[in-house]
Amino acid sequence: MTAYTPPPRDSAAAPIRINLLSDTQTRPTSGMREAIARAEVGDEQIGDDPTVNLLCERVADLLGKQAAVFMPSGTMCNVAATLVHCRPGDEILAHETAHIIAREGGAHAALGGFQIMPLSGADGQFSPDTLRGAIHPRSRYQPPQTVVSVEQTANIGGGTIWKKAALDEVVQIARQNGMATHMDGARLLNACVATGISARDMAAGWDSAWIDFSKGLGAPVGGVIAGSHDFIDEVWRWKQRLGGSMRQAGVCAAACVYALDHHVDRLADDHANARALARGLSQIQGIEVQQPETNLVFFKPEGAGVSGDAMVKALRQRGVLLAMMDGRIRACTHLDVSADMIEETIELVREIVRGA
Numbered sequence: 427m428t429a430y431t432p433p434p435r436d437s438a439a440a441p442i443r444i445n446l447l448s449d450t451q452t453r454p455t456s457g458m459r460e461a462i463a464r465a466e467v468g469d470e471q472i473g474d475d476p477t478v479n480l481l482c483e484r485v486a487d488l489l490g491k492q493a494a495v496f497m498p499s500g501t502m503c504n505v506a507a508t509l510v511h512c513r514p515g516d517e518i519l520a521h522e523t524a525h526i527i528a529r530e531g532g533a534h535a536a537l538g539g540f541q542i543m544p545l546s547g548a549d550g551q552f553s554p555d556t557l558r559g560a561i562h563p564r565s566r567y568q569p570p571q572t573v574v575s576v577e578q579t580a581n582i583g584g585g586t587i588w589k590k591a592a593l594d595e596v597v598q599i600a601r602q603n604g605m606a607t608h609m610d611g612a613r614l615l616n617a618c619v620a621t622g623i624s625a626r627d628m629a630a631g632w633d634s635a636w637i638d639f640s641k642g643l644g645a646p647v648g649g650v651i652a653g654s655h656d657f658i659d660e661v662w663r664w665k666q667r668l669g670g671s672m673r674q675a676g677v678c679a680a681a682c683v684y685a686l687d688h689h690v691d692r693l694a695d696d697h698a699n700a701r702a703l704a705r706g707l708s709q710i711q712g713i714e715v716q717q718p719e720t721n722l723v724f725f726k727p728e729g730a731g732v733s734g735d736a737m738v739k740a741l742r743q744r745g746v747l748l749a750m751m752d753g754r755i756r757a758c759t760h761l762d763v764s765a766d767m768i769e770e771t772i773e774l775v776r777e778i779v780r781g782a
């Protein structure tokens with residue numbers, strides 16, 4: 427797997443007009459900023475911030491879990507979760523493209539002493555059979571396999587949606603083998619909006635699940651992880667240890683509560699924009715596009731005579747920001763991307779291909 431290529435930071439380049447780099451690029455809307463300004467706050471670390479408490483109750487309820495805790499990032503949700511589920515030397519099973527393997531700075535090995543068994547499979551998902559095949563009998567020779575992790579949606583897989591039946595089967599296999607289950611739900615609500623399946627149903631049976639607020643939901647920071655009371659107590663200890671306990675975090679949580687009220691249903695617009703982008707790109711001779719299921723569009727321009735890097739650079743010169751991810755270009759739709767911007771992007775790609 428090739429590394430994430432950071433976007434070109436060329437100060438001479440045109441100003442960015444269309445930002446398809448990531449759904450983390452959203453800026454708080456004026457409504458969200460008003461909610462931040464009005465936020466009631468207290469000391470989050472001692473459980474005294476009313477807005478953080480409200481957010482945690484909302485997310486626990488949304489995911490159908492007993493309790494939840496507000497974290498500064500999705501990465502800290504993943505890290506704290508494995509630190510609770512595993513002991514040093516334990517093995518985590520996850521897809522080979524998983525964020526926990528490639529994009530968290532080796533945190534699970536560095537902080538927990540865990541190894542991650544990379545499972546293969548199309549579109550960022552492993553099949554229940556692949557999972558069964560990776561499970562070994564308990565013996566003193568092999569690392570204890572303690573947790574199975576999935577991404578809903580599977581980011582590098584193309585923003586693909588795990589089917590509810592497959593999720594249920596993974597939970598069943600994990601339980602039969604005495605393993606815990608963890609759902610990296612950075613974009614779980616995208617999957618829910620796209621399928622009409624509730625987050626509670628998607629996360630049913632999973633020991634831990636979290637959602638990110640700084641992606642498509644459009645808040646500036648934060649993720650919320652949910653699980654049983656006992657699990658969340660342990661997560662709190664790790665949050666403290668990792669330096670993730672905050673103070674008047676209600677200013678951040680207010681943006682997240684606002685996002686739950688105003689930015690969930692509209693994810694459907696992002697999905698429509700992603701489909702429009704994929705449709706337009708696929709009509710350009712030689713461009714190879716993976717049909718999007720949510721808000722991520724992966725494509726390869728090589729067949730049109732332009733390398734991925736050259737395409738990213740040429741688009742950047744025209745004010746469009748996106749990047750290569752694992753050998754393909756990823757375009758990400760979000761609340762600061764309009765249908766007009768999508769049309770313009772397609773036209774610019776067409777122009778670049780014509781000039782190649």
Ligand SMILES: *Cc1c(COP(=O)(O)O)cnc(C)c1O
Pocket residue numbers: 499500501502504525526577579581610612613638640648649
């Ligand atoms: C972004 C992302 C994370 C990490 O979230 P941050 O809030 O950026 O730390 C974890 N998993 C997946 C699948 C992601 O896309």
